[in-house]
Amino acid sequence: MKILLLQLKRIGDLILTTPAIHCLREAYPEAHLTLAVDAACQGLLEAVPVDEFWVHQKEAGWGAVFGRGPNAWMRREVPGFRGDVCIDFTGTDRSAWLAFSSGCQKKITFARFQNKFLRRFIYTDFVDSSVRERHTADHYTDLLRPLDIARDRVPLDLRLPEQAARQARVLLDEAGVRAPFTVIHAGTARAEKYWLPQRWAEVAAELAADGRQVVLTGSADAVEQTHLQAIKSTLARPCVDLSGKTNLVELAAIVSEAALFCGVDTAAMHLADAAGIPIVALFGPTNPFHWRPRNANAIILRSGTKEPFTPGQKGGPMEAIPVESVLEVVRKILRDSAS
Numbered sequence: 364m365k366i367l368l369l370q371l372k373r374i375g376d377l378i379l380t381t382p383a384i385h386c387l388r389e390a391y392p393e394a395h396l397t398l399a400v401d402a403a404c405q406g407l408l409e410a411v412p413v414d415e416f417w418v419h420q421k422e423a424g425w426g427a428v429f430g431r432g433p434n435a436w437m438r439r440e441v442p443g444f445r446g447d448v449c450i451d452f453t454g455t456d457r458s459a460w461l462a463f464s465s466g467c468q469k470k471i472t473f474a475r476f477q478n479k480f481l482r483r484f485i486y487t488d489f490v491d492s493s494v495r496e497r498h499t500a501d502h503y504t505d506l507l508r509p510l511d512i513a514r515d516r517v518p519l520d521l522r523l524p525e526q527a528a529r530q531a532r533v534l535l536d537e538a539g540v541r542a543p544f545t546v547i548h549a550g551t552a553r554a555e556k557y558w559l560p561q562r563w564a565e566v567a568a569e570l571a572a573d574g575r576q577v578v579l580t581g582s583a584d585a586v587e588q589t590h591l592q593a594i595k596s597t598l599a600r601p602c603v604d605l606s607g608k609t610n611l612v613e614l615a616a617i618v619s620e621a622a623l624f625c626g627v628d629t630a631a632m633h634l635a636d637a638a639g640i641p642i643v644a645l646f647g648p649t650n651p652f653h654w655r656p657r658n659a660n661a662i663i664l665r666s667g668t669k670e671p672f673t674p675g676q677k678g679g680p681m682e683a684i685p686v687e688s689v690l691e692v693v694r695k696i697l698r699d700s701a702s
Contacts, residue, residue: 364394365446367465369458370404371419374611374630375654377404377411378637379500380452382517383507384412390512397444399461406611410521419457450506451486459485471509495674499653516657519637523616531609531616535578538603543622543700544576549594550587550606551629555648555681558627560593562686566625568599569690573697575622576603580614580631583607623696625689627681628654636661641700643692647681650674662692 366387370380377400387396399417400408408416449467451458454476462470463485474489476482492505504514535544549563567577579594579602581587591606609617615634618624624635625643628651635642636656644656646665652672655663663670667679 364391364448365444365467366391366394366396367444367446367449367462367467368396368398368413369449369451369453369461371399371401371453371455371458373401374404374407375633376452376499376503377407378519378521378630378633379654380503381411381520381637382500382514383450383452383504385517385520386504386507386512386514387510388412390507390510395446397446399458407521407615409524409527410612410615412520412522448510452503452506454479456480462486469509471506473506494653497653498655498657500657518658519633521615521634521637523612523619527610527612528616528619531613531620534605534608534613535617535620538578538605540576540578540603542620544578544603544620545570545623545625546578546580546618546621546631546635547594547602548580548618548624548626548629548631550581550584550590551627552584553648554586556627556629557590558645558681558684560590561597562689563594564597564599565686566689566693567594567602569693570623570697571600571602575697578602578617578621579604579606580609580617581606622700623693625693632656641696643689643696645681645684645689646678647684648678650676650678652676662696664688664692 370377396413397415398413402418402420405418445466447467449462449465449470451462451472454472470486471488472486474491477489488509490506490508492502494502501515504517547563570577579591581591618634619638621640623641626632628646628649632644636658639658642656642661644661644663646663651663651665652674664684665678666683668676
């Protein structure tokens with residue numbers, strides 16, 4: 364069986380699609396899985412357990428196509444897939460055109476898209492799953508129902524290549540980082556998710572006082588780097604800054620070695636969730652009900668609302684999360700790890 368998966372959204376969405384991929388692997392171990400993603404997700408593809416990748420470059424159409432093994436190839440136009448099943452997690456015109464071009468007999472997407480232009484003629488199965496009432500990972504797994512797969516709360520599934528783990532270890536060793544250390548990932552693509560730099564500095568000082576090294580991670584984006592520089596400028600003692608020095612799989616490998624992850628709602632938080640390490644996650648405008656890490660070691664703090672989180676809750680500004688609330692959680696984690 365050949366199955367085409369269309370996930371053309373952001374990195375976090377790709378990570379939250381891995382439970383569905385895991386279920387497909389369990390149900391159809393001999394199937395050939397091809398995953399189409401946006402170019403922004405390309406750096407994480409080595410860790411996603413599929414057989415072949417299609418990568419969309421917005422400026423050049425369907426450019427590089429990556430596969431494992433000797434069958435990797437490249438072409439500009441959309442590949443003629445001629446498979447059995449197409450599962451569209453995205454719901455855009457671009458993904459609908461890909462589904463139509465795939466040659467698959469069975470084409471699956473969400474019921475909320477069926478009234479969009481030509482969708483009833485493109486897809487064979489429309490799955491009724493509420494994006495509002497489901498965690499995003501469960502929402503994506505719901506798309507497998509037409510294949511007689513019905514699962515909930517399936518863990519994230521990333522498989523880091525050995526080369527990424529080795530390179531992460533090199534970066535940590537060169538920076539003099541030793542276990543146990545804490546990753547602080549304060550940046551994201553959305554400025555409204557930033558917490559105040561002085562508050563991150565207070566968290567870093569609390570960790571340092573307990574003998575924990577602090578490692579800053581993040582992208583090379585100019586706005587994010589400005590935010591990280593503001594954090595570093597207020598630190599009482601220096602930390603290790605690896606921001607902009609890793610690709611996505613190397614970042615995942617560094618996070619997986621940490622004793623604690625502190626950060627905002629961004630892709631790195633999902634990497635920590637996949638690694639199963641303790642997490643302190645700060646949420647502001649986005650709702651943890653849909654995006655929260657679900658491993659047992661995760662603690663979520665949100666401005667304006669507390670657990671249990673529900674679908675209709677409104678968030679608030681990040682600065683409404685008091686630093687003392689975060690410090691209290693960090694102290695508890697440190698005490699628990701010492702006992």
